[in-house]
Amino acid sequence: MQSTANLPVIGLDLAKSVFQLHIVDVETGEIQRRQIKRAKLTEFFAKCPPSLVAMEACGTAHHWARAIGALGHRVKLLPGQHVKAFLLRDKTDAMDAQAIWVAAQQPHIKPVPVKTERQQTCMALHGMRRQLMKIRIMQTNALRGILAEFGITLPVGHVQLLKTIQGELAKAQQADLLSTDLVVSVQEQLKRIDALQEDIDHLGQRLRAMIREDRQMQAIQQIPGVGDLTASALVGSVGDFTTFRSGRQFASWVGLVPRQVGTGGKTQQLGISKRGDTYLRTLLIAGARSVIARTERSSWISRLLERCHYNVVVVALANKMARTAWAVLAKGATFDHVKWNSTESVNA
Structure with missing residues (x-):
């Protein structure tokens, strides 16, 4: 396949029905702006010479990236916030x-990797x-609020x-605080919550099945604080x-490193x-909290807690988990518990 530098560039703005193309002829410099309906897009790129x-x-970019890439083209997915900087005049x-065409030729913009169908299925x-969890929380909170109006206080947390x-x-009911209609309605709500929990459990089982095949x-499940959800999501x-x-760089991409503000040669570090x-x-942060909450903490975590705020230690451990996950998967190395603990001792 040709190198990216020698390929003509096509800027493609995705939509539901009508797609917009921006093409610049390499030889003449002529600008072509054209619209193509969704049904004709694959046919257009099948006839088009190899391009970038x-x-x-x-949402639909990964599907079209796989489809267009299968036709012999190179595909480059760009973060939307970086493309916005090159938008002129009205949108x-x-x-x-x-x-998009201009941003594609900027070497400093890091492209987004194209996801496979398996990756998209996992996510x-x-x-x-996540959606079912939000609905369950909304319904339990609604129940807690309704019963609180009748003087019934329930503990925080779904399980409790x-x-x-x-x-x-x-x-x-024995104290005659609630009417029969309200009690029946609350019982119906509880049945819906139980059904939601069953759906959540089924999704968890499917994710665990994916982990057994991957x-x-x-490999990254061996890292302390990385469970089924974190491993499959990563x-x-x-x-x-x-x-x-x-x-x-991976920890920075996740957003677990300090922001930097610098001017006049002076750099200041802020929050993540x-x-x-x-x-x-x-x-990652939830996993780090679970590790720190254990009764048996490593010396590295204990010493950090002595001089840093609790949340700072949580983020530091989450950052380390992200870096370790990158080392295991990028280098193909097996996670080493001894090296993990020895590194903590050195860093302490």
Whole structure:
């Protein structure tokens, strides 16, 4: 295949029905702006000579990247926030395609790796699970609020609420605090919550089945604080970890490194950048909290807690987990518990 530098560039603005193309003739410099309907897009690229097709990374971008790449083209997915800097004047489909065409030729913009169907399936399961979790939390909070209006206080947390609510309902009925209609409605709500929990459990089982078939997910599960959700989400989101030059670059992509503000030769470090994938960062930080909450802590964590705020230590450990995951998957090395603990001693 030709090198990217010698390929003509096509800026493609994705849409639901009508796609916008921006093409500049290499020899004449003539600018072509054209619209193509969704049904004709594959046919167009099948007849088009090998090109570098640039698109913004969005919901349907990975599907079209695989389809266009299978036709012999090179595909480059660009982060939307970086393309926006090259948008001139009013935002239209034609201007968007032109901005994509310009951004595709900037060497400093790091492209987004194209996800495989398996990766997308994994992240789709995570997305469904997150949505069901939010709905379950909304329904349990609604129950807690409704019963609080009648003087019934329930503990915070899904598990504790379900353990105590039946007993509290029985006491309230004996004390004639709740009407029969309200009790029946609450019981129906509890059935819906149980059904949601069953759906969440089924999705968890499917994710665990994917882990059993994926060596990369199994490899990073050995890292302290990396469980089923974190391991599957890391591999599903990133796939090829060699696209990052170092563990620090990967941790920066996740948003677990300090922001820097510099002027006049003076650089100031602020809080973490919180850039990149919010879901991955949340999972890593939750895993780090679970490690720190254990009764048996490593000397490195104990010493950090003596001189740093608790949340700072959590982020530091999450950063280390991200770097270690990169080292295991990018270098193909097996996680070494002895080296992990010895590194903690040195860093302490």
